[in-house]
Amino acid sequence: MTRRQIAPLLVGRRIASVATTRASTLFLTRPTALREGLVGREVRELERRGKYLVARLDDAACLVLHLGMTGQLFSAQATSPRLLSAGARSALRPEQQLRFEPDSHTHLRLGFADGGPEVFLRDVRKFGKVLLLRRGESHPRIDRLGVDALELPGEVLFAASRGRRVAIKGLLLDQAVAAGVGNIYADEALFRARIRPTRRAGALTRRECEALAEAVRAVLLRSIETGGSSTRDYVAPDGADGAFQDERRVYARGGEPCLVCGAPIRRTLVAQRGTHYCPRCQR
Numbered sequence: 078m079t080r081r082q083i084a085p086l087l088v089g090r091r092i093a094s095v096a097t098t099r100a101s102t103l104f105l106t107r108p109t110a111l112r113e114g115l116v117g118r119e120v121r122e123l124e125r126r127g128k129y130l131v132a133r134l135d136d137a138a139c140l141v142l143h144l145g146m147t148g149q150l151f152s153a154q155a156t157s158p159r160l161l162s163a164g165a166r167s168a169l170r171p172e173q174q175l176r177f178e179p180d181s182h183t184h185l186r187l188g189f190a191d192g193g194p195e196v197f198l199r200d201v202r203k204f205g206k207v208l209l210l211r212r213g214e215s216h217p218r219i220d221r222l223g224v225d226a227l228e229l230p231g232e233v234l235f236a237a238s239r240g241r242r243v244a245i246k247g248l249l250l251d252q253a254v255a256a257g258v259g260n261i262y263a264d265e266a267l268f269r270a271r272i273r274p275t276r277r278a279g280a281l282t283r284r285e286c287e288a289l290a291e292a293v294r295a296v297l298l299r300s301i302e303t304g305g306s307s308t309r310d311y312v313a314p315d316g317a318d319g320a321f322q323d324e325r326r327v328y329a330r331g332g333e334p335c336l337v338c339g340a341p342i343r344r345t346l347v348a349q350r351g352t353h354y355c356p357r358c359q360r
């Protein structure tokens with residue numbers, strides 16, 4: 078959905094200018110190399126790999142963007158900028174994006190040969206990443222990514238969990254299994270599927286894996302609809318997920334009554350992440 082909405086801003090357009098901020102942790106490819114590699118290239122297609130947007134160029138290089146927790150990708154003239162932004166604290170609101178003037182947090186600014194709207198990557202905290210992969214080059218960050226969470230088949234989850242002693246929530250957060258499941262969404266999906274986050278992954282039945290994959294899809298779609306994790310390209314990790322906050326049934330509700338059975342929601346740690354579940358509904 079959002080990839081499709083971002084695509085027209087990039088696909089079929091020839092990059093004429095690239096402006097960046099100074100070299101920093103945000104740039105996995107140095108700004109000078111980025112400019113050299115991008116200017117004159119046309120964007121052929123845009124795909125999503127988990128939390129990454131991958132723009133394939135006409136020379137078979139790929140511009141890879143990760144918006145992190147606070148990054149926003151938008152065009153100042155986009156008609157629905159809300160859909161292009163990662164929901165985050167200190168993020169620009171849609172109306173601000175419409176009359177946006179690049180500021181010191183605008184780390185990447187792409188101008189196009191067609192003279193149409195520029196595209197900006199703005200990130201106040203610099204958690205995002207910008208990377209240019211030359212033809213045939215790969216990067217472990219991208220290669221390791223598993224199936225996109227929105228398209229995760231129960232069958233894949235079942236296969237990936239066989240023989241695994243790790244907690245099922247840990248497996249869900251493993252980007253090599255399903256790219257794009259953030260902490261909040263893992264908790265919410267496990268609640269929907271009535272599976273306890275601490276269960277050993279290998280002990281889940283095929284049916285439970287199918288229910289869980291279905292729940293992951295439902296939760297992610299809902300968070301996108303509410304503008305929560307704002308794009309289906311970027312699943313906000315902790316916090317900063319806008320309206321979806323109102324729909325959380327377990328996440329950050331430790332001690333409060335379960336909305337289904339009334340039992341107090343428990344909080345624990347799984348894979349070093351704050352984890353919430355209902356001790357009665359989830360087995």
Ligand SMILES: [Zn+2]
Binds near residue numbers: 335338339340355356
């Ligand atoms: Zn309950």
